[in-house]
Amino acid sequence: MEIFPALLSVITDPTLLAAILMAAVVGMIVGATPGLTASAAIAMLLPITLYMSPLFALAFLYVIGKSGRYGGSIAAILFNTPGTAASAATQIDGYPLALAGKAGKAMKVATISSVIGDFMGDIMLVVGVGYIAALALKLGPPETFAIYFSAFVVIGSVIGKSILKGLASALLGILVAMIGLDPISGEERYTFGNFELSNGIGLVPLMIGVFVLGEVFSQIEERANSNGDTKVVGGDSDDNSLSWEEYKPCLPHAIRGGLIGAGIGILPGLGSALAAFISYGEGKRRAINPEEWGKGALEGVAAPEAANNAVSGPSMAPLLTLGIPGSTIGAILLGVFLIHGIQVGPTLFITDKELIYKLFACGMIGIVAYGTIGYFGATQVAKIILKIPTNVLYPMIFLTAFIASYAARGSLFDVSVMTLAGFAGWLMRKFDFNIAAFIISFVLAKGAEETFRQSILMSDGGALIFVERPIALGFLLLGVAAICFRIRGILKERKVAEGGLEDA
């Protein structure tokens, strides 16, 4: 019930409301701009939030993340280019609808379904997060380490094209996090005698490098390799209205998508793209008109959109209760908590309960904000995006990346880290490594190490402690099961592909 006073408090704060509204607009534009991601925008804005109050900073970035997820659907429907990975499933039916002159209709379905899914996720978060936190308080270091371990494995193996490269990305993230002084013994690790390295690698420059500068590198590469313009469909003459009769068949798909998204969101690392595709597949399987899916079915827009937005709320649960971010946006938000001296974990609900519920309230108001703007003005947002001169935008982003990475700690060493991280981020993208796994593992590594070493001390040096405790064993097995399921999935896909070729 803490959410109601929090909602009241946020609604009566005009400055905070203005920030939420601004974040909704920024997120939507960023999400809808092909090549720009909400993660990049949040990483770039992170240093600015150092100068804001914790609630203001967290609410601003959290709403950008939510709105950015929704904004991806605008690009998917109108430009046939998913603004975010999560909106790739929306593109399957969204673009054919736009080609058929129903772009406005498709965007309205996407908006309503996103709002339904996002609200479902947030309600589940508000209701369930207290219980998870209470449960998390009872976990000891071995159980916590087992959760970290399964998070590493799930994040590394489930997202991305290759299990091996995903796991390698996660391990690289852990190794980079190890640079600096050991927090327990004070011994230097991977510093090679360099004083600046003994302070470790900062989260802010690393994120800005990987997400922002890396993206600028990718954009200049794309520009050099292609000379094709983005084909845009949909206009004022389109059939933009949406009646209740048209949306009615979409509603069950949106609700099912919301449940799928919320369920997946609570598991670290699985992400909204997976939720969207599962929801799309499940929706098509249960649809009364499966033959229309893929050719321009409104239900095919509702199912993935509800799912990918429903991930947003529940993905905050592992972050807030265990300190385990479920997504890159979660990892950045963890950085904001740390920057403002707020310790994330089960005790957060004792020390900063009011802040957390106010953040949830801001998220809910953010949903209303992007829903309203999206329903009435998604086409206008698309027009704005088309007017953004990308040949000016990316150089400005490049320059902002440098100054933002410097501004975080006033350190030119951080600028060097950001530059190298940018190039590394581009290389990782180019060679199909998983940057999300890299960053999330970087963030998790210190906590995982601490709990691992505490467990070893508790058991007098024996690793059996992780197997002897049932909860710890359960999470370790979850990690192994995730890899097995992924391998099974890949083999199945390969079999289908081979079968397809034979048929041809």
Place this chain on the structure above:
Amino acid sequence: MRAFIEGLILAFVSALAIWGAIQVPSPTPGETWAGVVPMGAALALLVISIWLTIGGLKVGANAASSASNNKGTIHVVLLFVISIIYQQSLRWFGYVLPTAIVAPVLLYSFGVRSWVGLALSIIVCPLAFHLIFFKLLGVFPPVGEVFDLLGKLQG
């Protein structure tokens, strides 16, 4: 072939990480070794890199290399060189001068051909960033070790 090279590079990184972990001194009695997690992660990375290398060898014979995207890679490398020079210039010359030089170079490399626009960026970019970050947010600007134009302008 690509997977084989990726595996080899990862193997090199993991070997470096193993060597770095070995450098961590032994623990005092009753403590855990500070190198245990780096060593564990490095060894796991080595296993993955060997796996990737072997996988790369298996498919290597059939894979054809493509040189179609070389143009883009060259652009990225050039931009990376600009980044390195820019970040080093910030250390030597402070913020204003390097930004005034890099801004038109960047705009040109992204396809802006308007000479007025490029000339304007020399003034507008450092000024805008200076106002936002160093005035509005109150960040202390980097001072150039060799020459600092901002210091000269401010007297």
